[in-house]
Amino acid sequence: MVDPMGLENLHIVDLPEPQAGPGEVVVAMKAASLNFRDLLAVKGGYGSMQKQEKLIPLSDGAGEVIAVGPGVSAWKAGDRVLGCFFPDWQAGPLRREAVGTDLGGGYDGVAVEKRVFRSDALVPLPDDLSFVEGAALPCAAATAWNAVIEKGGVGPGDRVLIQGTGGVSLFALQFAKMAGAEVFAISSSAEKLALMQAQGAQHLVNYKDEPEWGKAVMKLSRGRGMTHAIEIGGAETLKQTMRSMAPGGFIAMIGMVTGPKAEMNLPIIAMQEFKLEGATAGSRLSLQRLVDAMAANGVKPVIEDKRFGLDDLKAGLEYLARGEHVGKVCIDIG
């Protein structure tokens, strides 16, 4: 029987020892983390946007530099680093050339023991973050940071809606709190909502018990509505999100865990002046800023207790797909 998740496409193979060419470094990978997108990539879900054959999966990894090529002055052996999600996006707004250059999608990813990186496709991993914690950042944290801080400009007095306890969501919660906002959280169980409360969420709604959760969130905000929403659900959540928004509210369109197509009430968007904007993992500079902010504020990623080895990648992806996790599902490599 064909596995609907496409996990039969995953194979463990031996690769030649990587060498650092000019401007490159070799990194011994120590840890990786899983993202919802990896499930899509494994079954070829990104179509022509992904490398067509022999793709090495996973975008998010951290490790230690073990060799530097000619002309590299930024790094030396022993440096602790994490890889950028988009190696071709250094700073500024998204450009066409960077689209499709994501690791574990357009380019080979980090599910390897050693990998060559361009020297400008890495950022330093601060001493107070472990390799696993660093590996949690390049996609989920960077996307949350881009949405909440860089694009959303969230600050004190803002009211931010966070959907669920997955990787992106918990980072978004942490960054919204770091920025001084009031957080409204929805999730599928009392246990998960308690975790969001422990991370600083002030208002909690169980979306399973309250299918009309948009109204409930609006009521909890005493009729003022959300200034920002981090949209993770997509098809089944966007309507409720719009119900929860303040006029002029900013909806960061990030995820589609309930499906990719939604019906939209266009007059509401026009009359309430909502801003609906896509958010991706952002540039290297943006990743650097988020790493600095986490270090300066002592913020640590929420890592799922259950961990996997690289040989167990299939089991890790199956675990992610079941949705029982909170925060980041991580892979130990070295």
Ligand SMILES: NC(=O)c1ccc[n+]([C@@H]2O[C@H](COP(=O)([O-])OP(=O)(O)OC[C@H]3O[C@@H](n4cnc5c(N)ncnc54)[C@H](OP(=O)(O)O)[C@@H]3O)[C@@H](O)[C@H]2O)c1
């Ligand atoms: N735009 C980008 O560049 C970008 C970057 C990163 C991720 N993404 C997308 O963002 C989404 C989340 O990624 P992730 O890695 O954080 O996934 P994840 O760790 O698998 O988390 C998904 C979470 O969605 C929540 N959820 C499921 N159904 C929901 C519903 N009906 N209402 C509200 N929440 C619901 C669940 O939280 P509870 O169990 O707590 O309910 C679940 O933990 C995916 O669609 C991914 O493709 C996009």
